[in-house]
Amino acid sequence: xxxxxxxxxxxxxxxxxxxxxxxxxxxxxxxxxxxxxxxxxxxxxxxxxxxxxxxxxxxxxxxxxxxxxxxxxxxxxxxxxxxxxxxxxxxxxxxxxxxxxxxxxxxxxxxxxxxxxxxxxxxxxxxxxxxxxxxxxxxxxxxxxxxxxxxxxxxxxxxxxxxxxxxxxxxxxxxxxxxxxxxxxxxxxxxxxxxxxxxx
Amino acid sequence: xxxxxxxxxxxxxxxxxxxxxxxxxxxxxxxxxxxxxxxxxxxxxxxxxxxxxxxxxxxxxxxxxxxxxxxxxxxxxxxxxxxxxxxxxxxxxxxxxxxxxxxxxxxxxxxxxxxxxxxxxxxxxxxxxxxxxxxxxxxxxxxxxxxxxxxxxxxxxxxxxxxxxxxxxxxxxxxxxxxxxxxxxxxxxxxxxxxxxxxx
Numbered sequence: 001x002x003x004x005x006x007x008x009x010x011x012x013x014x015x016x017x018x019x020x021x022x023x024x025x026x027x028x029x030x031x032x033x034x035x036x037x038x039x040x041x042x043x044x045x046x047x048x049x050x051x052x053x054x055x056x057x058x059x060x061x062x063x064x065x066x067x068x069x070x071x072x073x074x075x076x077x078x079x080x081x082x083x084x085x086x087x088x089x090x091x092x093x094x095x096x097x098x099x100x101x102x103x104x105x106x107x108x109x110x111x112x113x114x115x116x117x118x119x120x121x122x123x124x125x126x127x128x129x130x131x132x133x134x135x136x137x138x139x140x141x142x143x144x145x146x147x148x149x150x151x152x153x154x155x156x157x158x159x160x161x162x163x164x165x166x167x168x169x170x171x172x173x174x175x176x177x178x179x180x181x182x183x184x185x186x187x188x189x190x191x192x193x194x195x196x197x198x199x200x
Numbered sequence: 201x202x203x204x205x206x207x208x209x210x211x212x213x214x215x216x217x218x219x220x221x222x223x224x225x226x227x228x229x230x231x232x233x234x235x236x237x238x239x240x241x242x243x244x245x246x247x248x249x250x251x252x253x254x255x256x257x258x259x260x261x262x263x264x265x266x267x268x269x270x271x272x273x274x275x276x277x278x279x280x281x282x283x284x285x286x287x288x289x290x291x292x293x294x295x296x297x298x299x300x301x302x303x304x305x306x307x308x309x310x311x312x313x314x315x316x317x318x319x320x321x322x323x324x325x326x327x328x329x330x331x332x333x334x335x336x337x338x339x340x341x342x343x344x345x346x347x348x349x350x351x352x353x354x355x356x357x358x359x360x361x362x363x364x365x366x367x368x369x370x371x372x373x374x375x376x377x378x379x380x381x382x383x384x385x386x387x388x389x390x391x392x393x394x395x396x397x398x399x400x
Contacts, residue, residue: 003296005266007247007254014244018229029218031290033248034255034264041252044214047207048245051230052238054207064234066205090231096203 111149139167311349339367
């Protein structure tokens with residue numbers, strides 16, 4: 001290190017702390033900052049602090065938000081009778097990007113995992129019931145991951161929602177579009193066969 | 201884009217402007233900032249501004265520095281009778297890392313390139329003469345790159361320093377250590393043969 005002025009060393013160290021950024025890359029990124037116009041670097045610097053200060057969980061759906069209520073929950077054009085339950089904010093983002101869902105989300109903040117000490121009260125499950133009781137929810141789509149934790153979380157939620165008179169669905173498993181069957185695992189193949197549909 | 205809160209979108213865009221950082225990586229880095237402790241993110245943010253505010257060129261050698269005079273020029277333990285001339289601050293860094301030079305540096309800020317309009321007055325050449333006249337310089341080592349621009353810059357500097365009664369040397373060309381001859385270009389092979397030394 002000591003080869004750079006102290007301020008530059010500090011910036012290189014900060015870049016090197018980021019995931020997937022080694023020392024050489026950190027040097028290159030710091031040099032890039034050095035060459036940037038001052039305004040651009042200042043905007044970069046401020047945006048780091050802004051994210052830390054502003055981002056919180058939406059009080060309704062628990063996704064990432066700049067405000068008390070997120071842009072989706074606050075949007076009157078969204079279908080507020082359908083709730084899509086996901087584990088993490090990133091899961092919500094991929095569903096949003098697909099453009100296939102126009103209802104509201106509910107982010108659990110994780111999946112049940114008794115082995116890791118994550119029990120029903122550690123994720124936002126009772127908040128689903130509160131939302132159903134408060135709003136006219138017609139359908140709950142459970143879109144937790146299809147691994148063991150996600151499946152058992154889906155089962156648990158389906159069970160506790162059974163008493164509510166609403167449709168409860170689970171996102172479908174099957175062959176990913178563009179996938180080749182020879183590379184797909186047997187459990188997925190079995191699920192895809194079980195869920196086969198009639199072509200008419 | 202619109203899938204993230206505005207502050208997060210801003211940070212992702214800033215990361216995506218860095219060289220070699222695509223949108224997916226920018227998303228990952230921004231999420232990492234989100235999970236960082238506030239103090240760490242704040243230090244990162246400040247270090248960007250600090251670099252922009254503090255870094256300037258050393259008044260003596262024109263390397264990057266936090267102060268008027270850089271740490272090397274200000275170090276009384278450096279041998280101030282030897283001057284190593286390089287094109288860029290990054291060249292100085294690699295020589296420093298090698299630990300093989302204990303004198304002072306002189307950063308030209310580029311190489312002569314009439315095709316690109318870079319003439320002797322556009323880089324710090326006359327400042328070399330000023331330093332030689334002011335200090336007791338015994339040797340000047342010209343360590344510009346070994347490409348066409350670097351070589352002609354070295355020739356030019358050697359010519360204008362001829363009248364000074366000092367030793368003028370050029371960093372050696374040859375086979376890189378650990379290199380395999382079959383992968384080395386012919387000009388380098390020729391240079392390495394010309395510069396062969398007797399083993400005794």
